[in-house]
Amino acid sequence: MSASFPILLTPGPLTTAPATREAMLRDWGSWDGEFNRITSSVCADLLSIVHGEDEYVCIPMQGSGTFSVEAALGTLVPRNGCVLVPNNGAYCARIVRILERMGIAYVTLPLEDDEPARADVIEAAFASAPGITHVAQVHLETSAGLLNPLDEIAAVCARHDKRLIVDAMSSFGAVPIDLRGSGIDALISASGKCLEGPPGMGFAIVRRTLLEQCAQRSPSLALDLHDQWVYMRKTGQWRFTPPTHVVAALRRAIDAFAAQGGQPARAARYAGNRATLIEGMNALGFLPFLPAAVQSDVIVTFHAPRDENWRFADFYAAVRAAGFILYPGKLTRVDTFRVGCIGAIDAGDMRRAVSAIAAAVEQLGIRVR
Numbered sequence: 001m002s003a004s005f006p007i008l009l010t011p012g013p014l015t016t017a018p019a020t021r022e023a024m025l026r027d028w029g030s031w032d033g034e035f036n037r038i039t040s041s042v043c044a045d046l047l048s049i050v051h052g053e054d055e056y057v058c059i060p061m062q063g064s065g066t067f068s069v070e071a072a073l074g075t076l077v078p079r080n081g082c083v084l085v086p087n088n089g090a091y092c093a094r095i096v097r098i099l100e101r102m103g104i105a106y107v108t109l110p111l112e113d114d115e116p117a118r119a120d121v122i123e124a125a126f127a128s129a130p131g132i133t134h135v136a137q138v139h140l141e142t143s144a145g146l147l148n149p150l151d152e153i154a155a156v157c158a159r160h161d162k163r164l165i166v167d168a169m170s171s172f173g174a175v176p177i178d179l180r181g182s183g184i185d186a187l188i189s190a191s192g193k194c195l196e197g198p199p200g201m202g203f204a205i206v207r208r209t210l211l212e213q214c215a216q217r218s219p220s221l222a223l224d225l226h227d228q229w230v231y232m233r234k235t236g237q238w239r240f241t242p243p244t245h246v247v248a249a250l251r252r253a254i255d256a257f258a259a260q261g262g263q264p265a266r267a268a269r270y271a272g273n274r275a276t277l278i279e280g281m282n283a284l285g286f287l288p289f290l291p292a293a294v295q296s297d298v299i300v301t302f303h304a305p306r307d308e309n310w311r312f313a314d315f316y317a318a319v320r321a322a323g324f325i326l327y328p329g330k331l332t333r334v335d336t337f338r339v340g341c342i343g344a345i346d347a348g349d350m351r352r353a354v355s356a357i358a359a360a361v362e363q364l365g366i367r368v369r
């Protein structure tokens with residue numbers, strides 16, 4: 001990694017490989033066949049990462065991940081639908097805000113920040129609110145780093161014939177997901193998370209037979225997934241200006257992903273990053289917020305030290321000066337900060353980050369424990 005700019009220990013944007021950044025050093029015509037072949041090969045590869053080739057289609061969407069979440073909810077949920085949202089963090093809460101804006105009925109299942117959603121509780125919600133038609137489930141709640149049990153939730157949705165829309169933003173590519181026979185109807189992610197591309201493009205992978213029923217349903221023109229899909233099938237092009245450089249860089253990032261061994265290899269590298277980080281931080285006295293059983297390998301939330309010299313802004317600045325960018329906490333009840341384990345980084349980078357954190361603690365006179 002070049003010493004000239006800091007390593008991002010943030011879960012998107014994140015540190016990309018030099019080859020991925022180099023793919024952005026030329027311009028592309030959005031109507032040009034060469035660019036359109038890149039888009040279609042990217043979509044084909046995204047489908048194959050989650051084994052969706054047979055029954056699903058991949059629709060790319062301009063914008064950050066939230067644009068694609070909003071596009072999926074607006075396109076796939078009918079106006080008279082009702083969405084169950086198990087809520088254990090900020091990204092679940094964002095789904096609720098989107099539904100509210102669109103005037104779609106919803107039921108939330110309030111959970112603690114460290115409490116995974118449970119299939120039996122979701123099943124009980126189906127019984128007490130029979131009007132529920134859809135479930136919007138965040139797979140990996142990035143606000144704490146918590147992994148929800150997607151397979152069990154998908155099975156319960158299939159059993160009760162509820163449509164399941166999954167925000168797999170920070171799990172796609174790292175956590176195994178197999179759409180075949182899964183009960184998942186739609187899966188959403190973006191370029192700048194575990195695929196290690198730059199930010200700027202999201203995508204939804206949707207069951208084809210479901211998407212076919214969704215013409216003219218979206219209240220938004222720009223975020224209409226059905227319209228984007230139909231236009232792209234007809235012309236090979238995006239409806240409106242595509243983020244050309246981001247698509248080209250994502251192509252390169254997916255090539256690297258495949259060359260490195262695909263999802264299993266990515267999961268293994270991130271697990272090594274997480275283990276190295278937690279071990280090093282434990283030695284300094286920092287404690288993870290989540291119990292190990294629900295801690296993902298993508299991002300770790302640490303309790304802030306209870307010390308009068310602790311100020312996140314000073315800590316951040318000291319660690320940044322040593323070449324690493326940390327992430328503030330996103331929990332409402334406890335004071336925390338976060339360290340991302342994803343991006344083109346390895347265990348050596350995590351060890352150097354822990355050393356930078358140790359030096360910052362020393363320099364600022366913080367008593368960690």
Ligand SMILES: *Cc1c(COP(=O)(O)O)cnc(C)c1O
Nearest residue numbers: 064065066091140142167169170
């Ligand atoms: C990153 C992320 C999103 C999208 O956030 P953007 O800021 O729009 O990229 C949505 N859900 C989860 C779980 C995420 O980690």
